Amino acid sequence: MRHLLTLKDLSPLEIEEILATGRELKERYRRGIREPLYPGYVMGMIFEKQSLRTRVSFEAGMTHLGGSAIFLAEEVGFGKREPICDFARVLGEMVDLVMIRAKHHEDVVEFAHWSPIPVINGLTDFCHPCQALADIFTMRELLGDTQGRKLAWVGDANNVALSLAFICGKLGIEMSLAVPKEYQFSDETLQLIAENQPGWKLRVTQDPVEAVTGADVVYTDVWVSMGQEEEKAKREKAFAPYQVNAALMAHCPQAYFMHCLPARRGLEVTDEVMQGKQSVIVQEAGNRMHAQKGAIVWLLRQR
Secondary structure, eight states: OOOBSOGGGSOHHHHHHHHHHHHHHHHHHHTTOOOOSSTTOEEEEEESSOOSHHHHHHHHHHHHTTOEEEEEOGGGOTTTTSOHHHHHHHHTTTOSEEEEEOSOHHHHHHHHHHOSSOEEEEEOSSOOHHHHHHHHHHHHHHHSOOTTOEEEEESOOOHHHHHHHHHHHHHTOEEEEEOOGGGSOOHHHHHHHHHHSTTOOOEEESOHHHHHTTOSEEEEOOSSOTTOGGGHHHHHHHHGGGOBOHHHHTTSTTOEEEEOSOOOBTTTBOHHHHTSTTBOHHHHHHHHHHHHHHHHHHHHHTO
16 A cells, blocks of 8 residues: 655656556546546644635546545544544544645654555645646646656745655656755755665756756745744745745746746736746646546555
C-alpha cells in the first residue's frame, strides 16, 4: 500500500502514471463521462485549515469516481482528543482512503504510519504535492512536452515551491527561484532537493529578472501564509521587490503566469497580471480536481 505524502517519495514513472490517469479522466469528463470506478468508496477529509480548492476538488473528484467524501473539521478533534495512532486506525475501519490538510507535516507522517488505508497530503507546512501535480498537469496542457522547459518561482521559498522543486527535478524541468536571502531554503532543504534527483540543480537567486528570463512559466504565492501573521509587516517589506507585475512579466512575454491561490492582489501579484492574457490561474485551479483524481485512482490500485 502506498501513500502520497511528498513527491520526493514517488519515482518519475509513478508521477507519470498519476498524470496520465488524470489526463484520461479529464478527457472523459469533458465528454460528459463520470465513470463510477469506485462505487461506494468513501474518502475521509481531515481539515485543520480553511480550504476552497482542496475541499471542493477532492469531494467532487470522489463523486465523479462513484464514491463520496466526508468533511472532518474541528469537531473531530484531530491531534487533540486522542492519540493520532488511535485516530488513524479507527478511521481506517470506516473509510477507504484519507486526505489530510494539516498544520504540521509530522502529524500526517505519523497518521500514515498507523493508517491501514492510503493517505494523501492535502497540504502541510512542509509541502503541497497535490498542488504541484496540478501545476505540471497544467504546464503540459499549455506547452506539451515539459522536458527542458523552465519554471521560475518568485517570492517565498515555501511548501509549494518545495513540491515544485521535487517534481521538476523528477521530470527534467528547469527551475529557478528568486527569493530574498533570509527566506531562501535552508541548507537542509537544499540537500533534500539535491538528493531527490541527482544531477538536477535548482537555480537560486535574489534577482527576480534573472529568474524569469527565458521562463515558460512564472509562479508566485502569498508572502504571508497561515500561521505567519505576526511576521506580516516584516515579510511585506522584504518581498516588495519580488512582486510579479507587468514590468517583470515583460522580461518573459511568452511565459504563462501561475498562482496556487488564494492571492493577495496588490501584494505578491498585481490585478493586471492576474487578469492578463498570460494568466492561467483558473485552468490551473480546475486541474487540481483532475490531477487528484489521477492520484486517487493510482493509490487505490496499489492496495
